[in-house]
Amino acid sequence: MHTFLLMVVWAILSGARSDTQQADVETLMDNVVVLRVPSFTGSMVHVPLTCGEAFQNEPVFWKKNGQELNPPLQGNQVQVLVEEMKGGNYTCHLSPSGEYLNHTMILIQLNPDNRTVILENREGGHIHCSAPNYTGFFHCSWKRTALRSDASVVLVKAERFTEDIPCELDADASGVRCQDAHCPYKEEQHRISFTVYIRSHARLETYTKSFYLREIVRPSKLPNLHISDGKVFSWDYPDTWEKPCSFFGLQFEVKLVHSGHPCNSDNQIINITTDTTKYEVGVKTKKYVFCVRAQDKFTRGPWSHWSQCTVNKHNVAC
Numbered sequence: 273m274h275t276f277l278l279m280v281v282w283a284i285l286s287g288a289r290s291d292t293q294q295a296d297v298e299t300l301m302d303n304v305v306v307l308r309v310p311s312f313t314g315s316m317v318h319v320p321l322t323c324g325e326a327f328q329n330e331p332v333f334w335k336k337n338g339q340e341l342n343p344p345l346q347g348n349q350v351q352v353l354v355e356e357m358k359g360g361n362y363t364c365h366l367s368p369s370g371e372y373l374n375h376t377m378i379l380i381q382l383n384p385d386n387r388t389v390i391l392e393n394r395e396g397g398h399i400h401c402s403a404p405n406y407t408g409f410f411h412c413s414w415k416r417t418a419l420r421s422d423a424s425v426v427l428v429k430a431e432r433f434t435e436d437i438p439c440e441l442d443a444d445a446s447g448v449r450c451q452d453a454h455c456p457y458k459e460e461q462h463r464i465s466f467t468v469y470i471r472s473h474a475r476l477e478t479y480t481k482s483f484y485l486r487e488i489v490r491p492s493k494l495p496n497l498h499i500s501d502g503k504v505f506s507w508d509y510p511d512t513w514e515k516p517c518s519f520f521g522l523q524f525e526v527k528l529v530h531s532g533h534p535c536n537s538d539n540q541i542i543n544i545t546t547d548t549t550k551y552e553v554g555v556k557t558k559k560y561v562f563c564v565r566a567q568d569k570f571t572r573g574p575w576s577h578w579s580q581c582t583v584n585k586h587n588v589a590c
């Protein structure tokens with residue numbers, strides 16, 4: 273009696289366990305299927321493939337990554353067994369050497385997808401997004417790790433609440449430019465959610481970042497920095513910044529550092545914040561570096577890169 277009960281309990285438990293180990297199979301987009309597996313080692317998943325309704329009555333033959341399968345795989349609707357990471361591009365043809373009809377790319381993703389290897393983690397994130405103003409344009413970028421330089425972008429998705437935001441991949445596939453067309457001047461209630469699906473061979477990883485535009489608006493480097501009367505530095509608002517300036521004010525950090533030091537050095541002579549686009553230097557030292565950068569005065573978002581002039585007595589190089 274006890275043994276019987278134990279066997280029932282064991283059967284239920286092991287049944288439950290093999291259920292949770294089942295991969296889920298999802299269509300990511302046309303011709304791309306994703307298997308989500310708990311671990312890349314030891315997984316074995318049957319994946320149904322269909323060549324297409326149009327080929328219902330045709331003698332359909334399948335290939336994987338351009339190679340015939342052994343034993344041969346025939347039929348419009350088939351199942352393939354995908355072991356571990358051995359996904360790939362399954363193409364269907366009219367005969368073993370015949371016309372290409374259709375294809376399905378099978379990609380494998382870890383679930384949870386927390387052991388990523390394709391993109392580098394730079395400055396605390398895999399994806400970096402930035403915008404030069406509030407017009408709704410933004411740019412996101414990433415860097416492939418040295419071992420995965422072959423990785424290619426499968427899909428990019430950007431959305432705010434329920435609205436899709438159109439994006440275009442950069443030529444080097446290391447970034448995208450997106451344009452949010454909806455009410456760029458309205459107060460933002462929802463974050464933008466940005467996801468890139470990237471694969472290296474059959475391994476798929478997804479990376480997501482979510483943000484408000486106001487968190488990523490970084491003014492461009494300040495242009496036209498110059499000196500007049502030997503002591504008054506002035507500069508302009510960036511061309512890409514909103515006009516009129518009074519509605520979208522910038523504040524500036526002005527810093528003098530000892531010559532030979534970079535602008536972000538702590539070795540400073542002066543460090544002040546101002547709203548005006550000029551600054552009169554009143555220090556005795558004749559050798560220093562004048563640095564200035566900008567930030568949105570109201571959101572206190574990211575700082576621009578530094579603009580600088582090197583002063584060596586009467587020589588000023590900006």
Ligand SMILES: *[C@@H]1O[C@H](CO)[C@@H](O)[C@H](O)[C@H]1NC(C)=O
Nearest residue numbers: 303323324325326374375376
């Ligand atoms: C090719 O396959 C895709 C899905 O993998 C399917 O949506 C499409 O209808 C197929 N094409 C034809 C012509 O049947």
Ligand SMILES: *[C@@H]1O[C@H](CO)[C@@H](O)[C@H](O)[C@H]1NC(C)=O
Nearest residue numbers: 361362363372374375376377
């Ligand atoms: C899969 O193979 C088809 C047919 O050769 C090709 O058009 C498609 O680009 C391939 N897909 C990928 C992701 O390599």
Ligand SMILES: *[C@@H]1O[C@H](CO)[C@@H](O)[C@H](O)[C@H]1NC(C)=O
Nearest residue numbers: 310382383384385386387388
């Ligand atoms: C990934 O998630 C699993 C399950 O939540 C956890 O056991 C594992 O430690 C995580 N791995 C890393 C590298 O965070």
Ligand SMILES: *[C@@H]1O[C@H](CO)[C@@H](O)[C@H](O)[C@H]1NC(C)=O
Nearest residue numbers: 404405407409511512513514
């Ligand atoms: C905002 O930045 C975009 C992208 O650099 C630029 O094309 C656009 O002209 C800028 N808007 C304004 C008002 O300058």
Ligand SMILES: *[C@@H]1O[C@H](CO)[C@@H](O)[C@H](O)[C@H]1NC(C)=O
Nearest residue numbers: 525527537538540543544545
């Ligand atoms: C310089 O001034 C800025 C803005 O006022 C401040 O945030 C920063 O901490 C200061 N830096 C140093 C090194 O004192």
